[in-house]
Amino acid sequence: xxxxxxxxxxxxxxxxxxxxxxxxxxxxxxxxxxxxxxxxxxxxxxxxxxxxxxxxxxxxxxxxxxxxxxxxxxxxxxxxxxxxxxxxxxxxxxxxxxxxxxxxxxxxxxxxxxxxxxxxxxxxxxxxxxxxxxxxxxxxxxxxxxxxxxxxxxxxxxxxxx
Numbered sequence: 001x002x003x004x005x006x007x008x009x010x011x012x013x014x015x016x017x018x019x020x021x022x023x024x025x026x027x028x029x030x031x032x033x034x035x036x037x038x039x040x041x042x043x044x045x046x047x048x049x050x051x052x053x054x055x056x057x058x059x060x061x062x063x064x065x066x067x068x069x070x071x072x073x074x075x076x077x078x079x080x081x082x083x084x085x086x087x088x089x090x091x092x093x094x095x096x097x098x099x100x101x102x103x104x105x106x107x108x109x110x111x112x113x114x115x116x117x118x119x120x121x122x123x124x125x126x127x128x129x130x131x132x133x134x135x136x137x138x139x140x141x142x143x144x145x146x147x148x149x150x151x152x153x154x155x156x157x158x159x160x161x162x
Contacts, residue, residue: 006127007128013124014094014098015057017116021114061136062139081137099118
């Protein structure tokens with residue numbers, strides 16, 4: 001069996017955490033007489049930390065072996081992540097960042113699911129960093145131009161079956 005690439009699991013987990021915490025962006029405020037669940041669930045704006053997590057985690061890393069499926073529109077955010085250099089490539093830094101962002105989110109009941117997911121992602125990123133993984137961008141391979149002789153197809157030599 002091959003090695004497990006833990007960073008891919010952490011990436012999916014952290015993106016799910018960021019999206020679950022961003023989920024309350026358009027909710028209407030609930031009157032304070034609704035109790036703790038009503039007021040916590042009625043927040044108007046998402047946390048800036050959850051938006052940061054989503055932007056950081058959207059671009060996938062390239063796998064060591066095999067092919068990696070690129071997300072739709074990932075190439076634009078990949079350029080931003082590459083620009084930030086070691087701050088975004090190093091999984092130790094990501095583990096500490098996600099753990100630090102999970103602490104304040106744990107005090108709101110509406111963000112508890114995102115907090116748990118972010119804490120799990122932080123632990124998986126720490127495991128990936130200990131095993132020596134790091135974020136690598138998915139590079140687009142240049143398309144080869146078809147040779148002139150390869151584009152002309154030969155007509156079929158046998159008639160179609162009846």
